Amino acid sequence: MMERFYNPVFVKELKLRFRSFKSFSGLMFYLAVICIFIAGFLLITTEFTGKGFFKPEISFMMFAVLTILQMALILFITPSLTAGAISSEREKQTLNILLTTTQSSTQIIIGKLLSSVAFLVLMLIAGLPLYSLVFLFGGVSPSQLISIFLFYLLTVVAIGSIGVMFSTITKRTIVAMISTYGTIIFLGGITAFFFFLSMAFNQMGNAVGTSTSYMAYFWASINPGALMLTLTSSSMGDALVQVSGVELPVWISYLITYSLIIVICLTIAIKKLRANMKSNR
Amino acid sequence: MIEIRDLTKRYGSFTALDHLNLSLEEGVVFGFVGANGAGKSTTFSILATLLSPTSGDAIINGKSVIKEPKEVRKQIGYMPDFFGVYDQLKVDEYLDFYGASYGIGAAERKVLIPQLLELVNLTNKRNEYVDLLSRGMKQRLCLARALIHDPKVLILDEPASGLDPRARVEMRDILRNLKSMGKTILISSHILPELAEMCDEIGVIDNGKLIAHGNVASIQAQLQGEKRIVVKATDRLNEVRAFLEEDPLISSIDVMDNRLEIAFNYRGADDDQVALLKKAILANLPIYALSEEEKDLEDVFMAITKGADNQ
Numbered sequence: 001m002m003e004r005f006y007n008p009v010f011v012k013e014l015k016l017r018f019r020s021f022k023s024f025s026g027l028m029f030y031l032a033v034i035c036i037f038i039a040g041f042l043l044i045t046t047e048f049t050g051k052g053f054f055k056p057e058i059s060f061m062m063f064a065v066l067t068i069l070q071m072a073l074i075l076f077i078t079p080s081l082t083a084g085a086i087s088s089e090r091e092k093q094t095l096n097i098l099l100t101t102t103q104s105s106t107q108i109i110i111g112k113l114l115s116s117v118a119f120l121v122l123m124l125i126a127g128l129p130l131y132s133l134v135f136l137f138g139g140v141s142p143s144q145l146i147s148i149f150l151f152y153l154l155t156v157v158a159i160g161s162i163g164v165m166f167s168t169i170t171k172r173t174i175v176a177m178i179s180t181y182g183t184i185i186f187l188g189g190i191t192a193f194f195f196f197l198s199m200a201f202n203q204m205g206n207a208v209g210t211s212t213s214y215m216a217y218f219w220a221s222i223n224p225g226a227l228m229l230t231l232t233s234s235s236m237g238d239a240l241v242q243v244s245g246v247e248l249p250v251w252i253s254y255l256i257t258y259s260l261i262i263v264i265c266l267t268i269a270i271k272k273l274r275a276n277m278k279s280n281r
Numbered sequence: 282m283i284e285i286r287d288l289t290k291r292y293g294s295f296t297a298l299d300h301l302n303l304s305l306e307e308g309v310v311f312g313f314v315g316a317n318g319a320g321k322s323t324t325f326s327i328l329a330t331l332l333s334p335t336s337g338d339a340i341i342n343g344k345s346v347i348k349e350p351k352e353v354r355k356q357i358g359y360m361p362d363f364f365g366v367y368d369q370l371k372v373d374e375y376l377d378f379y380g381a382s383y384g385i386g387a388a389e390r391k392v393l394i395p396q397l398l399e400l401v402n403l404t405n406k407r408n409e410y411v412d413l414l415s416r417g418m419k420q421r422l423c424l425a426r427a428l429i430h431d432p433k434v435l436i437l438d439e440p441a442s443g444l445d446p447r448a449r450v451e452m453r454d455i456l457r458n459l460k461s462m463g464k465t466i467l468i469s470s471h472i473l474p475e476l477a478e479m480c481d482e483i484g485v486i487d488n489g490k491l492i493a494h495g496n497v498a499s500i501q502a503q504l505q506g507e508k509r510i511v512v513k514a515t516d517r518l519n520e521v522r523a524f525l526e527e528d529p530l531i532s533s534i535d536v537m538d539n540r541l542e543i544a545f546n547y548r549g550a551d552d553d554q555v556a557l558l559k560k561a562i563l564a565n566l567p568i569y570a571l572s573e574e575e576k577d578l579e580d581v582f583m584a585i586t587k588g589a590d591n592q
Contacts, residue, residue: 008381019369039419093365095425098360099328101382104352276332277350 010118017119026080030073030123032129037069038062044178053096056219059137064232066131067148071155071228074120078156081119082163085112086273087173101195105273109266113157113164120156124149132136148231151251155224158258159184161265168269188224195219195226199243219255282307282465283328283434287337297323299489301550305350305467306483307433312476313469316487321469322362324486325438328467329359333456355383358427362469366419368412372403375411383430397425400533401455417448424455435459435466442470453479456465458578469532508555510573511544513565518543524564528557544574 005107017023041062086109089095098108134140162183166176198215220240230237230250241247285303289296298320304313313321326332332352332380335420338345343351360446366375380390399402406414414422418550420440429437440456441449456479460466470476476483477497485493485500493500514521518536521543525531536546547554561568 006381008378011381012367013373016367016369033555036325048295092360092367093363094367096329096331097359097360097364097379097423098382099331100354100357101379102384102430103382247467267569274331277330 007107007111007114009098009156011106013112013115014118017115022084023119026077027123027126029129030077031130032150033073034066034127037066038130038133041065049087059071059134060140060232062137063134063140064229066134067228067232068225069150070127070131071125071224072188073157074124074152075184075224076154078120078124078159079163079177079184081116082113082160083167083176083180084173085116086167086269087176088167090171091173092198099206100275109164109168109269113160113266116157116160117153120160121153124152142196144232147251148228151227151231151254154255154258156264158261159181161262161269162217165265165269167270168272191219191223192225195223213244216251217246217248221245221250222257224254227251227254282309282342283467284340285337286323286329286339287338288324288327288334288339290320290332291335296489298327301489302487302493303484303491303494305465307465308460308463309482310456310466310468310480312480312483313467313486314471314476314483315469317471319486320489321486322438323489325359325361325436325467325469327437328353328535329357329361330354331359349456355430355434356432357434358430358432358441360420360423360427361440362442364423366411366414366422368410368413370412371408372411372422372534373407375422376429379426380429381539385430393429397428400428400458401425402451415448417444417451420444420448420452421455422450424591429458433465435464437466437468439469439471445559484533494561508547509544510547511542511574512568512574513540513542513570515541515569517567521561521566521568530557 045058045062067070090190132146135142147205159180163176163180164191166179166183167173170176170179195216198213200211217240225251226240230240238248240250283303283305285301288298290298301320301324313324314427315321319346323332325328327334327346328341330353331346333457338347340346340355343354344356346353356499367378371460374396376397377390379488381387381392385393395404398407401424403418403425406418409417411422424437424440428439437456444452456466456468458486460479468476468480480497482496483500484491506555512521512525518541519536522534524532525543525545530547530553532546532548534545536542547556558571561571
C-alpha cells in the first residue's frame with residue numbers, strides 16, 4: 001500500500017530541500033519577521049515598560065495584523081519555492097532523464113508541488129507557537145485560527161500551482177519567478193485597487209450607495225488580504241456586504257476561485273511537461 | 282528489436298531527419314556516426330520518447346514510440362549527451378531515486394544498487410555526493426542509472442565524449458560487458474576508431490539521412506576501390522619512384538624522403554600486387570617492406586560524407 005502512494009519526486013525533493021542552506025535561512029527569516037513583529041507590538045502597547053495589562057481588543061488587533069502579515073509572507077515565499085520546480089531541472093539538465101523514466105507527468109508535477117507545500121506547512125507550524133501567543137491574551141477563538149490556517153493552505157497550494165505552471169511553460173527559472181510574482185502582485189495588490197475603483201464608480205452612479213456591485217465583490221473575493229480581514233472580523237464581512245450588496249460570504253467565492261486556479265494551473269503544467277511529445281503520456 | 286520507419290523531423294523549414302529507415306536485431310551493438318548536427322541526437326531523442334517525430338514511427342521491442350511511449354520507456358535506458366546531476370544527493374540515493382521512478386520496490390532497490398555500482402566500478406563511491414564525482418564517474422553513474430530497470434535496449438548519446446583515455450577505456454569495458462549480457466546497444470560517437478572496436482554494425486548519418494549501414498568490414502569495403510600502399514626502401518628512392526610511375530595501376534605517389542618511404546594508391550587486385558612485387562625484386566630495387574595502410578573509420582567517414590555532399 002505504501003508503494004502505491006510513494007512519489008519518488010516528492011521524496012527526493014524533500015531530501016534535497018532539507019539539505020540546502022536556503023531552506024534553513026528561509027525558515028529563519030520567516031520566524032524572525034514574526035518574532036520582531038510580536039515583540040514590537042507588545043513593547044509598544046505596554047509602552048516599553050514590560051508591565052501593564054492587555055485588553056482583548058488590542059490582542060485581537062495583534063491577531064488580525066499578524067494574520068495579514070503571515071499571509072503576505074506566504075505570498076512572498078511560495079514563488080521562490082515553486083517557480084523553479086521544473087525549469088531548474090531543465091537548467092540543470094536533469095529533466096530529460098526524469099522524463100524518460102516511467103513516472104507519469106501527473107506524478108512528477110504533483111510531487112514537485114507537494115514537496116513545496118510540505119515545506120510551507122512546516123513553516124506555518126513552526127510559526128504556530130508564536131502565533132498562539134495571542135491566546136494568552138484572549139479575544140480569538142481556536143476555530144477562527146483553524147479556518148485561517150485552512151485558507152493559508154488553500155492559498156499556498158494555489159500560488160504553488162501557479163509557480164509550477166510558469167516553471168513548466170517557461171524555459172528559465174527567472175522568467176517563471178517574475179511571472180509568478182507578477183500574478184501575486186495582481187491578486188494581492190491590483191485587485192484591491194480595482195475593488196476601490198469599482199466602488200468609486202458604483203457610488204458615482206448612485207449617491208445613496210445601496211445598489212449591487214458584483215464587480216467590487218469579485219475583486220474583493222479574490223484578494224487574499226480581503227479574505228483574511230473578513231475571516232478575522234465579521235464586521236469587515238458585514239461592511240463588504242453593505243457596500244457591494246452581495247450576500248455570499250467572501251470565503252466561499254475565494255474557495256471556488258482558488259480551487260479553479262489550482263485545477264487549471266496543474267492541468268496546464270501536466271499537459272505541457274512533455275511538450276515535445278504529442279501524446280503527453 | 283528496433284525498427285525505424287521513415288522517421289522525419291522538421292523544425293520549421295529545417296529538416297533534422299529525412300525519412301530515416303533502420304532495422305536492428307536483438308543483441309546488436311550499433312554505432313551511429315555523423316558530424317555534429319547530422320541528426321544523431323534527434324534520432325536518439327525520438328527513440329527515448331522525448332521528442333515526437335514530424336512523421337514516421339519507431340518500434341522498439343514491438344512498442345511504438347508514438348502510441349505507447351510509456352511502454353517504450355520500460356524497454357530503454359537512455360543516456361543523453363549532456364546531463365546534469367542533483368547536488369546534495371549521494372550516489373546510492375541518486376540510484377535509489379531513479380529506481381523508484383521506474384516503480385522498482387524498496388527491497389529490490391536495496392539489492393540492485395550495489396550490483397549496479399559494482400558493474401560500473403563505483404562501489405567505493407557509494408556515500409559520496411554525486412556532484413563531487415569526476416566527469417568519467419558521473420558518466421558511469423549515469424550508465425548505471427540507465428540500467429536500473431534492466432532495459433533491453435540502451436541508447437547512449439556520445440557516452441565517451443569529454444572523457445580522458447583511461448575513463449574511455451573503462452567505459453568501453455563496461456559496454457563490452459553489457460553486450461555479453463545480451464543488451465541491444467545504440468551508441469553515437471565522433472570517436473570512430475572506438476566504435477569500430479566494439480560495434481557489430483555502423484550507420485553513417487549525414488544531413489538527416491542514413492547514407493551507409495552495415496557491419497564495420499562492409500562499410501570499410503565501400504571504400505576499398507583503391508588501397509594505399511607503403512613501400513620502404515633502404516636507398517635509391519628516385520629509382521623506386523621511377524619504377525612505380527611506370528605501373529598504370531598506381532597513382533598519387535608520395536615520396537617521404539626523411540623516412541625513406543613511398544606511399545601510393547593502388548587500383549589492382551591482390552594478384553596484380555604479387556606481380557608488382559616480383560617485378561620490383563627482379564629489377565633489383567632495395568625494397569625491404571611493402572604494406573597496406575590501414576584505413577580507419579575516420580577516413581571512411583570523411584570519404585562517405587564528402588561523397589554525400591557532392592551528390
